[in-house]
Amino acid sequence: MKKDISFWFxxxxxxxxxxxxxxxxxxxxxxxxxxxxxxTAVAALMAMKAGFKWNEIEESMYKGxxxxxxxxxxxxxxxxxxxxxxxxxxxATMVFYGLKIMxxxxxxxxxCVICAAVSLSIGSSWSTMATIGVAGMGIGLSMGIPAxxxxxxxxxxxxxxxxxxxLSDTTNLAAGLTGTDxxxxxxxxxxxxxxxxxxxxxxxxxxxRNEVEGNTASFADIERTMASLQENFVxxxxxxxxPLAVIVFVMFKVPAIPALGVxxxxxxxxxxxxxxxxxxxxxxxLQNGYVIDTxxxxxxxxxxxxxxxxxxxxxxxxxxxxxxxxxLENTGMLQAIVxxxxxxxxxxxxxxxxxxxxxxxxxVSCSEQYISIVVPxxxxxxxxEDQQLHSKNLSxxxxxxxxxxxxxVPWNTCGVxxxxxxxxxxxxxxxxxxxNFTVPLLSIILTLLGKSIIYRHPHKTTARxxxxxxxx
Numbered sequence: 001m002k003k004d005i006s007f008w009f010x011x012x013x014x015x016x017x018x019x020x021x022x023x024x025x026x027x028x029x030x031x032x033x034x035x036x037x038x039x040t041a042v043a044a045l046m047a048m049k050a051g052f053k054w055n056e057i058e059e060s061m062y063k064g065x066x067x068x069x070x071x072x073x074x075x076x077x078x079x080x081x082x083x084x085x086x087x088x089x090x091x092a093t094m095v096f097y098g099l100k101i102m103x104x105x106x107x108x109x110x111x112c113v114i115c116a117a118v119s120l121s122i123g124s125s126w127s128t129m130a131t132i133g134v135a136g137m138g139i140g141l142s143m144g145i146p147a148x149x150x151x152x153x154x155x156x157x158x159x160x161x162x163x164x165x166x167l168s169d170t171t172n173l174a175a176g177l178t179g180t181d182x183x184x185x186x187x188x189x190x191x192x193x194x195x196x197x198x199x200x201x202x203x204x205x206x207x208x209r210n211e212v213e214g215n216t217a218s219f220a221d222i223e224r225t226m227a228s229l230q231e232n233f234v235x236x237x238x239x240x241x242x243p244l245a246v247i248v249f250v251m252f253k254v255p256a257i258p259a260l261g262v263x264x265x266x267x268x269x270x271x272x273x274x275x276x277x278x279x280x281x282x283x284x285x286l287q288n289g290y291v292i293d294t295x296x297x298x299x300x301x302x303x304x305x306x307x308x309x310x311x312x313x314x315x316x317x318x319x320x321x322x323x324x325x326x327x328l329e330n331t332g333m334l335q336a337i338v339x340x341x342x343x344x345x346x347x348x349x350x351x352x353x354x355x356x357x358x359x360x361x362x363x364v365s366c367s368e369q370y371i372s373i374v375v376p377x378x379x380x381x382x383x384x385e386d387q388q389l390h391s392k393n394l395s396x397x398x399x400x401x402x403x404x405x406x407x408x409v410p411w412n413t414c415g416v417x418x419x420x421x422x423x424x425x426x427x428x429x430x431x432x433x434x435x436n437f438t439v440p441l442l443s444i445i446l447t448l449l450g451k452s453i454i455y456r457h458p459h460k461t462t463a464r465x466x467x468x469x470x471x472x
Contacts, residue, residue, distance in 0.1 A: 005050050007340040013043035014365050017324065021411070027334050031313075032411040036320045043327040052331055064326015067370065068318050068413060070250050075311050075318065075417060077260045078130040080286050083306030084267025085134070087285040089275050092233040092303065094135035095142060097240075099226055104143040108204035110149065111136040112157035116197070118247060119161025124168070127260070128158040130421050131243050132140070137422055138303075142225045148344040149207060151424040152432020155407055156200045158434055163193055163403055170403045171444030174373050178381065178395040188392040191452050192400055196438040203434050228296040234274050242266045260333050305423075310462035323412050325371055334365070338379040348387050352397050352447045356440050372402030390454040400443040404436045 017039025024030040044057050085091045096148045102110055115136070119128040133154040140150030162168045164186055175185040229235060242263060249259040264286075273281045285291075289307030294300055315342045341354055355376050362372040376398050406414035410426040419425055430437075446452040 005046075005332050005336045007336055009046060009050070010328075010336040011334065012191075013039050013046055013324075013328065014337075016042045033317055036317075036324045038412060040320075040324040040327055043324065043331070043333065046333070046343055047327060047331040050331070051270050057327060057331065061323045062326070063330050064324070065319055067326070068322040072128060072315050072318055073257065074260075075314050076308055077257060077264065077287075077304060078126070078417070078421060079308050079311035080105030081130055081260055081267065081306075082310070083285045083289050083308075084264045084271065084282075085131075085242065086290040086303050086306050087275065087277065087282060088232040088239065088242070088267040089235060090239045090267055090270060091135055092229050093237070093239040094243070095138035095317040096218040096226055097237070098135060098139035099142055102143075103137060104145070104241060105209050106205070107140055107143055108149060108153040108208040111140065112153040112201060112204055115157030117157075119158045120165045125155075125158035125162035126417060126421075127246070128161065129154055129418065130260075131246060131263075132234050133158060133422055135243075145208070145223045145370050147422075147424050149432050151202075151334045151418070151422045151429040152434065153204055154422065155418065155429060155433045156197075156204075156435035159404055159407070159433075160193065160197050162437075163189060163399060166456050167322060170369065170373060170399065173370065174377065174399045174403070177378050178391040178398075180391045180395040185395045187302060188396045188454070189399060192396070192442040192446060193435075196435045196442055199438050200434040207432075213407040224296065225299060227431045228294050228299045232292060232299070234276070235454065236274070239270060239274065242270065250443070304363050312422055314416045317411060317416045318413050321413065321416075325365065326435030327396050328365060329371065329375065334362070334375060335379065338375070341381070342383060348389055348393075348453050349447050349450070351380065351383055351387060351389070351425045352393055352453065353444050355394060355397035356401035356443055356447075359398050360405040361438065363402060363406045363412050369403060369414050370408040371410065372406060373398045376402065388456050390456050393452075393454055396452075397443065400440045404439050406472050407433055407436055 010310070017035055020038045022067035024032065024035045040061070042376060047057050047060075048054065063070060082091075089399070111132075115128050115132055118132050119125055133151075136154050137147065137150050140153075141147060165171060166186065171186065172182060174180075175182045178185075178189075202294055211281065245266065246259050246263040249262060268282055268286065271277050271285060272279060277285075287308055289305050289310050290303060291301060291415055292303050337360065344350060358376045358380075359372045362375050363369065377394060380394060381391075384391065406412045407418060408426055408430050409415045410419070415426040418429070439466075
């Protein structure tokens, strides 16, 4: 017979996993796979002790993995895209012309704004990072700007657009789960997202200016990089049609998989008919990634990569992470933790702040951005209704705490995707992904000040705010 799972009972697998993660990553400089598997094993033992049969626990693992399958397919397609675009000279062309027109001191601001505009247009942070972001990394590194800074600016821009785009899956998910009108939800998020973007751009301007002043990379280094690109690739503005085509397809609501598929095919044929490589080399690039030896360390570092094999680490980590998350979610452990938290969240301010923090905690524990939206939205919905809070408070809180913070967790699907795509670890780019941590902080501050709390009956707002301020 199944027993009710207690708070401390449910917390033990999380504590075990986080402890194992700290020892493995910080102490042993290892990978997060084994700590997640240890956490899964402890969660399974706890579930069995609570009365779950093994076949039920196994099924919960499969349910978790099933949630990650769309992400796994996208990750593999992104590996194919990067390989095809490097082999086809598309990335080299974007880097070459980017170096010609972008000023190093304004590069971080420029790449953040460009990624924000593209992501806002197509509604996908992952597609933006896999296309514009990869080229941006090449341009920034060629200018001598640290990879962590470039990745932070790319991520901030990509997630700004993803968060506010009506085409974004997470934006639609948060609005749909909470029963909030999509455009009301987007409008509500502006209060924390727009100031966060402005803060980010100001910081990137200072970082870019200071980096150029103390930069050891000279314009001669940039010239050498551009010369190496011209020697080893056929560069043409016509190749820019390939990324443009992908962006246009997604803007016209073509799903991500066929849109990326078009980009892969165009990149593949570009490698054969523009770069002049043999069919066998182009096929090998899709599988194993592009291989080049120019004698220029910077170019070799930038253009050796891509392909399916480069994404297998990411795929394996995604599957392991979602196995752990599946056990926590489907055996009721996560619900037991949330119910305990609700005993504290008895006021509007506490409830909204708790939602933001819970969404981040779910990113850490369940390793999936979508779960960080789904679980808190489902668990806290009744509490928001009981306190007469408008549903847009809930939809904004799960986005502020869930969508944006997923990038800071190295074993989260977003963290592993960024590592595989941009080549920078979450702990390295975290200080520079300014928008992603500024938004949840602003959300909490505005809530504490009572500036962003919206009630279903506006005339009751003042009285409720006064009551809330007394009890927080």
